[in-house]
Amino acid sequence: MIRRTALALGILALAASTAQAQTAWPSKPIRLLVPFAAGGTTDLIARVIAEPLGRELGQPVVVENRGGGGGSIGAAETARAAPDGYNLGMATVSTTATNPAINPKIPYNVATDFTPIINIAATPNVIAAYPKLPFQDYKGMLAAVKREPGKYSYASPGNGSITHLMMEMFKLGTQTFMVHVPYRGSGPALTDAVAGQVPLIFDNLPSALPFIKEKRLVALVVAAPQRVPALPDVPTFKEVGLEQVNRMAYYGLIGPKGMPKDVVDKVNAAVRKVVQDPAIRKRIEETGSIIMADTPEAFAKQMREELAVYKDVVAKQKLTMD
Known part of the structure; x- marks a missing residue:
């Protein structure tokens, strides 16, 4: 009887520990992958928000650059990552709309391989x-x-x-x-x-x-x-x-498909708070960008619409990557 009680208590403790671990996100540094080389607008916006976002979430947000393939190499890496909230990526019109619209060999499906989180800013x-x-x-x-x-x-x-x-x-x-x-x-x-x-x-x-x-x-x-x-x-x-x-270039955050909704909502809320800081807002607006800070649903809708628009252009103009 004592053994059974101890075993039951152990199972309960393990379950409680697992639940606590699941609700304690983030418990380690978060990677933010930029699918372009350092120095461009995408990289700049990522680095402007990374430090204050890390402070808001309670764990460092570490920016990594993975350029190549018009952004497709880095985007594909984000798509393949574990959907645990520790692997985020920067999304642009190039990686989620124009490049996929014209290149049939893109190694990811924009509609199914990502979790849209927030459109941070848009650039004329x-x-x-x-x-x-x-x-x-x-x-x-x-x-x-x-x-x-x-x-x-x-x-x-x-x-x-x-x-x-x-x-x-x-x-x-x-x-x-x-x-x-x-x-x-x-x-x-x-x-x-x-x-x-x-x-x-x-x-x-x-x-x-x-x-x-x-x-x-x-x-x-x-x-x-x-x-x-x-x-x-x-x-x-x-x-x-x-x-x-009259379309702008967006710079948003995405994750791999299947990210937990509570993690998505937490990142979205943290980014929205970060860009309310006048100093952060000023640094982003100095690039010529406009703060967007929308919902995951709104960003997902925008990504779908942009992809459809550029697929139509590619078809009508008979464009190829050659």
Whole structure:
């Protein structure tokens, strides 16, 4: 009888210990995987929130970079990780919409392999031109590319990048034709655009804005909800009648599929609290980004919608990774 009682007590203690371990998340450092090299907007936002997020959760949040494949290598690693809350990843339009839309060999399924947690921030995109071109505003650019189809080319950070597919969307909406010149990232694309090697560039605003401010590039039109304060004279795509192109680049948090809802909700609440800090908000907004801080459900819906939009563009323009 004593043995049975001791055994029963032991089982109860083990069950209580297991339950306590399950509710004590996090009990060790959390990895935040950035699917791009250090230095870009995705990496910057991850590092801005990592330290205060760790303080909020009670465990360090350690940023790791795993670049390559347009973000697909790092995203695939997040998809394969254990869904225990200790493996989070940064999600972008490139990794969850444009790249999967154009590349049939992506090693993950956006709809089934991830747990959306929160869209932290969104960044405007901009079409900019070499300053010595015969046009210096959107109307002039549109007239020029309509008048001489194929004469003008544009640079993007790469085949399948968000701005590549956004320019294809622009071409659909305006019935124009420009030659795509893909680069291995924004840096080399901007270098050639500033040098006049390629007349136009479609890029994320944070990386292009310094060159625009220095008048080494001329901003023509931006994808943003309203005019960007730093570029008050530059219209949005909505203003010029292309609302479908008025899309921003998002930077969110995801985890592997099957993450516990209580952990997802805890991370979401912690990020929302972190971005309420004026100092954190200022650092993110200085990149040209807009704080979003939405719900897991809203972010999941946005990811589905963006993937559908870009799949449609790829189909209509008959785009491939070649």
